Amino acid sequence: MAEAAGSGLPNGGESQRSRWKYLDNILNRRGPFTDPEWQPGEAVIEGLSRAKILGAGGLGCEILKNLALSGFKDIHVIDMDTIDVSNLNRQFLFRHADVGKYKAEVAAKFVEKRVKGVKITPYCGKIQDKDEDYYMQFAMIVCGLDSIEARRWINATLVGMVDDENPDSMKPLIDGGTEGFKGQARVIFPTMTSCIECQLDMHAPRAAVPLCTLATIPRQPQHCIEWAHIIAWEEERKEITLDTDDPEHITWLYQKALKRAQEFNIPGVTYSMTQGVVKNIIPAIASTNAIVAASCCNEAYKIATNTNPFLGFPETDNYMMYTGDESIYTYTFQHMKKPDCPVCGNLARPLQVNPNSTLHEFLESLAERPEAQLKKPTIRTEEKSLYYQFPPSLEEQTRPNLPKKLNELVSDGEEVAIDDPAFQVQFKYKLVFQK
Amino acid sequence: MADLPPPVQGPTAKEKKYDRQLRLWGATGQRALEESHILLINSGPGVVGLETLKNLVLPGIGSFTIQDSAVVSEADLGINFFLEEDHLGGFRAQHTCNLLKELNPDVQGNFITEPIETFLDQPNALKPYSLIIVAAPTRPELLSKLSVHATSSLVPLFYIHSVGFYSHFSVHVAPAFPIVDTHPNPETTTDLRLVSPWPELIQFTAEKTNGLEAMSNDDHGHVPYVCLLLHYLEEWKKEHGGQVPQNYKEKTAFRNIVSKAARTNLPEGVEENYDEAVAAVLKSLNPPEPSSAVKEVFKAKECLVLSEDTSSFWIIAHAIQMFYTKHNVLPLPGSVPDMKARSADYIQLQNVYKSKARKDLGEVLESVRYLEKNLKRDTVIPERDVEAFCKNAAHIKLVRGRPFHVVQAGESIKWDDRAKSIAQTLTFPDSLIPLYIAFLAFDEFVATHNKDGLRGAPKVPGETDPEADSEKVTGIAFKIIDDLLKEAGTFVEEPDYSDVKTQTGEFVQELVRAGGAELHNIAALTGGLVSQEIIKVITEQYIPVDNTCIFDGVKSKSAVIRV
Numbered sequence: 002m003a004e005a006a007g008s009g010l011p012n013g014g015e016s017q018r019s020r021w022k023y024l025d026n027i028l029n030r031r032g033p034f035t036d037p038e039w040q041p042g043e044a045v046i047e048g049l050s051r052a053k054i055l056g057a058g059g060l061g062c063e064i065l066k067n068l069a070l071s072g073f074k075d076i077h078v079i080d081m082d083t084i085d086v087s088n089l090n091r092q093f094l095f096r097h098a099d100v101g102k103y104k105a106e107v108a109a110k111f112v113e114k115r116v117k118g119v120k121i122t123p124y125c126g127k128i129q130d131k132d133e134d135y136y137m138q139f140a141m142i143v144c145g146l147d148s149i150e151a152r153r154w155i156n157a158t159l160v161g162m163v164d165d166e167n168p169d170s171m172k173p174l175i176d177g178g179t180e181g182f183k184g185q186a187r188v189i190f191p192t193m194t195s196c197i198e199c200q201l202d203m204h205a206p207r208a209a210v211p212l213c214t215l216a217t218i219p220r221q222p223q224h225c226i227e228w229a230h231i232i233a234w235e236e237e238r239k240e241i242t243l244d245t246d247d248p249e250h251i252t253w254l255y256q257k258a259l260k261r262a263q264e265f266n267i268p269g270v271t272y273s274m275t276q277g278v279v280k281n282i283i284p285a286i287a288s289t290n291a292i293v294a295a296s297c298c299n300e301a302y303k304i305a306t307n308t309n310p311f312l313g314f315p316e317t318d319n320y321m322m323y324t325g326d327e328s329i330y331t332y333t334f335q336h337m338k339k340p341d342c343p344v345c346g347n348l349a350r351p352l353q354v355n356p357n358s359t360l361h362e363f364l365e366s367l368a369e370r371p372e373a374q375l376k377k378p379t380i381r382t383e384e385k386s387l388y389y390q391f392p393p394s395l396e397e398q399t400r401p402n403l404p405k406k407l408n409e410l411v412s413d414g415e416e417v418a419i420d421d422p423a424f425q426v427q428f429k430y431k432l433v434f435q436k
Numbered sequence: 437m438a439d440l441p442p443p444v445q446g447p448t449a450k451e452k453k454y455d456r457q458l459r460l461w462g463a464t465g466q467r468a469l470e471e472s473h474i475l476l477i478n479s480g481p482g483v484v485g486l487e488t489l490k491n492l493v494l495p496g497i498g499s500f501t502i503q504d505s506a507v508v509s510e511a512d513l514g515i516n517f518f519l520e521e522d523h524l525g526g527f528r529a530q531h532t533c534n535l536l537k538e539l540n541p542d543v544q545g546n547f548i549t550e551p552i553e554t555f556l557d558q559p560n561a562l563k564p565y566s567l568i569i570v571a572a573p574t575r576p577e578l579l580s581k582l583s584v585h586a587t588s589s590l591v592p593l594f595y596i597h598s599v600g601f602y603s604h605f606s607v608h609v610a611p612a613f614p615i616v617d618t619h620p621n622p623e624t625t626t627d628l629r630l631v632s633p634w635p636e637l638i639q640f641t642a643e644k645t646n647g648l649e650a651m652s653n654d655d656h657g658h659v660p661y662v663c664l665l666l667h668y669l670e671e672w673k674k675e676h677g678g679q680v681p682q683n684y685k686e687k688t689a690f691r692n693i694v695s696k697a698a699r700t701n702l703p704e705g706v707e708e709n710y711d712e713a714v715a716a717v718l719k720s721l722n723p724p725e726p727s728s729a730v731k732e733v734f735k736a737k738e739c740l741v742l743s744e745d746t747s748s749f750w751i752i753a754h755a756i757q758m759f760y761t762k763h764n765v766l767p768l769p770g771s772v773p774d775m776k777a778r779s780a781d782y783i784q785l786q787n788v789y790k791s792k793a794r795k796d797l798g799e800v801l802e803s804v805r806y807l808e809k810n811l812k813r814d815t816v817i818p819e820r821d822v823e824a825f826c827k828n829a830a831h832i833k834l835v836r837g838r839p840f841h842v843v844q845a846g847e848s849i850k851w852d853d854r855a856k857s858i859a860q861t862l863t864f865p866d867s868l869i870p871l872y873i874a875f876l877a878f879d880e881f882v883a884t885h886n887k888d889g890l891r892g893a894p895k896v897p898g899e900t901d902p903e904a905d906s907e908k909v910t911g912i913a914f915k916i917i918d919d920l921l922k923e924a925g926t927f928v929e930e931p932d933y934s935d936v937k938t939q940t941g942e943f944v945q946e947l948v949r950a951g952g953a954e955l956h957n958i959a960a961l962t963g964g965l966v967s968q969e970i971i972k973v974i975t976e977q978y979i980p981v982d983n984t985c986i987f988d989g990v991k992s993k994s995a996v997i998r999v
Contacts, residue, residue, distance in 0.1 A: 020514035023953030070956035291964030299957035
C-alpha cells in the first residue's frame with residue numbers, strides 16, 4: 002500500500018487539493034483489490050477531472066451531487082421534465098419556488114454553486130433529441146430514467162455506436178431504477194455484457210385488465226377508474242384532450258368512477274387512487290433514490306479511476322437488485338448476455354404461436370410479452386411486408402392482412418422481423434406453430 | 437356534469453407534496469414521522485449522518501438536532517454537500533443544520549456545538565429526542581453511555597460507520613419491538629380458508645355452482661374460482677373419506693380434475709375462471725398455519741403474563757392467542773383477491789368473507805375488553821387497532837432489540853448467544869462477517885489511539901501511516917476471530933482458517949487505505965439505508981434490520997447479521 006509521490010493537480014497545486022484530502026487517500030493509495038498494474042496518483046486524479054460524464058432522469062439530483070463530490074468536473078445532464086410539487090419529497094435540489102421550471106437547469110445551477118470548480122451543462126429535452134455524435138463525447142453515461150422506453154432507446158443507441166476499430170466508441174451505461182422500497186443498479190458495457198434489452202424480462206409489464214371486465218363486470222375500484230379513464234372520457238369528453246395534471250380532469254374521472262362504483266356496490270374509489278391509476282403513479286422516496294443513485298455513482302467512480310473492481314467487468318457481476326421493505330436485501334449477480342437479444346445479439350428467437358390466431362391478435366400480444374413490450378409494431382418476413390404502422394399509404398396497403406390467420410401469412414418456422422418506431426430495435430422471431 | 441355529485445375537496449398542499457410516500461406509509465406513518473425529534477451526534481468527516489438526515493428532512497420528520505463540535509475545514513467542502521465556501525472556520529453543526537433546513541420548511545432544525553463529552557454530562561441532555569444517530573469514530577465510553585440510555589429509556593439508537601468503500605450500521609431498539617403493519621406482499625397473503633369453509637361460504641358456493649354442468653357457457657365461465665374449488669373439493673371429499681387432498685400427489689390429482697372440468701372449444705378459447713382455479717390449487721389447499729414468527733409472539737412472556745402497564749400490542753396478541761387456542765386458526769383477514777366473476781357475485785363473495793372477518797374481530801374485541809377490565813386499564817384500546825391486528829395477524833413481526841457491540845480498549849468482544857451461529861457462518865463464501873470484524877478492530881484502534889494525548893480527538897487508522905496501522909488493525913481483528921471461536925467453543929479447520937484470516941486482512945487493508953475518509957457515494961448510499969431503517973422504526977411499519985447491516989462497495993454486496 003505505497004503512497005504515490007506528488008498528488009498535485011496540473012493547474013491547481015497542493016493548496017487546492019486540500020479540499021479533496023479524503024478522496025485523495027483512495028486515489029493515491031493502492032488497495033488489496035486494485036489491479037497490480039494500476040498506478041495511483043496524479044494520472045488517476047487528472048483522468049477523473051477530465052472525464053466528461055452524462056447524467057439523466059429522475060435520479061438526477063442525487064446523481065449530480067454524487068458525481069460532483071466524487072471528483073468529476075465536467076458533468077452534463079439531460080432531463081425533459083419540469084418540477085412538480087410531488088417531486089419535493091425526494092428531489093432535494095428543488096424548492097417550492099422552483100415548481101414549473103426545468104429540472105435540468107435548476108439542478109445544474111444549484112450544484113455548480115454549491116460545489117466549486119465543477120461545470121454542469123444542462124439540456125432540457127429528451128435523450129432522443131441527441132444523436133451519436135453527442136453521446137460520443139462522454140466517457141460514460143449514468144441514467145436514472147423513469148421509463149422503459151427511454152432506457153431501451155439509450156441502450157440501443159449505445160450498442161449501435163460500438164465500433165470495433167475504435168475502443169473509445171464503447172460507452173459504459175450505468176442504470177438505476179427505483180419503485181417504492183425496491184430498486185436496482187446495473188452496469189452495461191455495450192456489446193460486451195448483457196444489455197438492457199437482454200434484461201427486459203426482469204421488468205415485466207403489469208397485466209392489463211381486459212376491456213370486457215371494465216365495460217361489463219367491474220369488481221375492483223381500479224376497474225371503475227380505468228372505465229372512466231378509457232371508456233367514459235372517450236364517450237363524453239372526446240373533444241377535450243385528457244390532461245392528467247389538470248385537477249378538473251382528475252375530479253371528473255374520480256366522480257365518474259365513484260358513480261359507477263356505487264352502481265355496482267364496489268367500495269374504495271378515492272381521489273388519490275384515481276390519480277394513482279390514471280397517472281400510473283409509482284411510489285418514490287428519498288431513501289431508495291439515495292441508495293440506488295449512490296450505487297450507480299460508486300460504479301461510475303470505480304470505472305473512471307480503477308480504484309477498485311467495478312460491476313460489469315466481463316464475466317463478473319453486473320447487476321445489483323435491492324429490496325428494503327423487509328429488512329435489507331441485495332442480490333448481486335451476473336446477468337448473462339442473450340445470443341438472441343434483438344439489440345446486442347443476432348439470432349432469431351423461437352416463438353410459439355397459435356397458427357389460427359389473427360395477425361392482429363398476434364401483434365396485440367407483443368405489447369404484453371415481457372421480452373418485447375412493443376406497442377406499435379411493424380412486421381415483415383424476408384419476402385413480404387405483413388403490416389406497417391407507417392407511412393399511411395403502406396399502412397392502408399397492409400391493413401387487409403390484420404384479420405388473416407397466421408397460417409395464411411407465414412409458414413411454420415418462418416422468420417419475421419418486427420420493428421417499433423419507439424425503439425431502435427429490431428426483433429427477429431422464428432414463428433413456431435403450436436401443435 | 438349535472439348528474440354528478442358536487443365537486444370534491446382535492447388533496448391538501450401537504451398531501452400533494454408527500455403524495456409519493458403517503459402511498460407507502462399512509463397518513464398514520466406520516467403523523468409518526470412528524471412527531472419525531474432525531475438527534476445526530478456527528479464526528480469524523482461527518483457525511484453519512486447528514487446524508488441520513490437529508491432523507492429524513494425531505495419526507496418531513498418533526499425536528500432534528502445536530503451535535504457536532506467540529507469547525508468547517510477545506511476538506512469538508514470536498515465531500516459534504518451541506519456546506520459552502522463561506523462557512524470555512526465556522527461551526528459545522530450550525531451550517532449543516534441551516535442548509536438541511538432549506539430542504540423542507542415544515543421541519544425544525546437545531547444544532548449543538550458543545551463537545552459531546554460535556555453535552556452528555558448534563559442531566560436530561562438526551563431527553564428531548566425520540567431517536568439517536570451516532571456517527572463513528574466515537575469514544576467507547578460515550579457510546580456506552582448512549583447504549584445505556586437506549587436500554588433504559590427505550591429510545592432507538594443507530595451507530596454508523598462509513599469508511600472508504602465500506603460501511604456498517606447497527607440498530608438498538610426496545611427488547612420487544614412489535615410491528616403489526618408489516619406490509620406483506622399481497623400475493624403471499626391470500627387466506628381463503630378453502631379447507632375449512634364456514635356455513636355462509638358453503639351456502640354461497642352451493643348457490644353459485646348449482647347445476648354447474650348444465651350452465652350456459654357464459655354462466656359457466658363466470659363462476660368465481662373460489663366456488664369452483666370448493667365445489668370440486670366437496671366431490672373429492674366424498675371419495676376420500678371426507679379428507680381434502682393431503683399431499684403434493686393428491687393435490688396434483690385434484691388439480692387435474694379441476695383442469696379437465698373446464699370447457700374447451702369455446703369461441704374465446706379458454707375459461708379464465710378455471711385457469712385461475714387451477715393456478716390456485718397448490719397454494720390454497722394448506723390449512724392456515726400461523727408462521728413461526730407469530731407463534732413466537734404467542735409464546736412470549738409479555739403475551740402470556742399481562743399486567744396493568746402492558747402495552748396494547750400484547751393485550752391484543754393475548755386476545756388473538758385465545759382465539760387461536762379456541763378455533764385453531766387465526767382470525768380471518770377477510771380480503772379476497774380479484775378473480776373472473778360477474779360484479780354482483782364477486783361483491784357478494786367479498787361480503788361473505790368480510791362478515792366472517794367482522795365476526796372474528798368481534799370475538800377478539802370482546803376478549804380485549806374483558807382483559808382491559810381485568811387489568812383495570814384506564815385507556816381503551818381503539819377498535820381500529822384491534823381490527824388492524826386481526827387483518828394482519830398472520831404477518832405480525834416481533835423484533836427483539838438488544839445492545840450492539842461497544843468495543844472497549846483491552847476487553848474482548850462478547851458474542852454471547854450469537855457466538856455459535858456467527859462462528860459457523862464466518863467461513864461461508866462471500867460472508868461479510870470478516871468485514872464486520874474489521875470494523876470492530878477499527879473501533880478498538882480508535883479506542884486506544886489519540887491524536888494529541890489523553891481525551892484528544894480520536895485517531896483513526898491510516899491517517900498518516902497506512903501500512904503500520906493496517907498491521908496493527910489486522911492483529912486486533914485476528915484476535916477478535918480467535919476469541920469468537922473460543923467463545924463459541926469451536927475451531928475452524930485449514931484451509932478455511934487461513935482463508936478467513938486472508939479475507940479479514942484484505943478487508944482491514946482496504947478499510948485502513950481510506951485513512952478514516954468517507955467516500956461521498958458510500959456515505960450517500962449508507963445514509964439512504966439508515967434513513968430507510970429509521971423511517972421503519974418510527975412509523976412501526978415494514979420490517980427493520982435486526983440488528984446489523986454491512987455494505988461492501990467494492991463488490992456491491994450487503995449482508996444483515998444479528999449480533
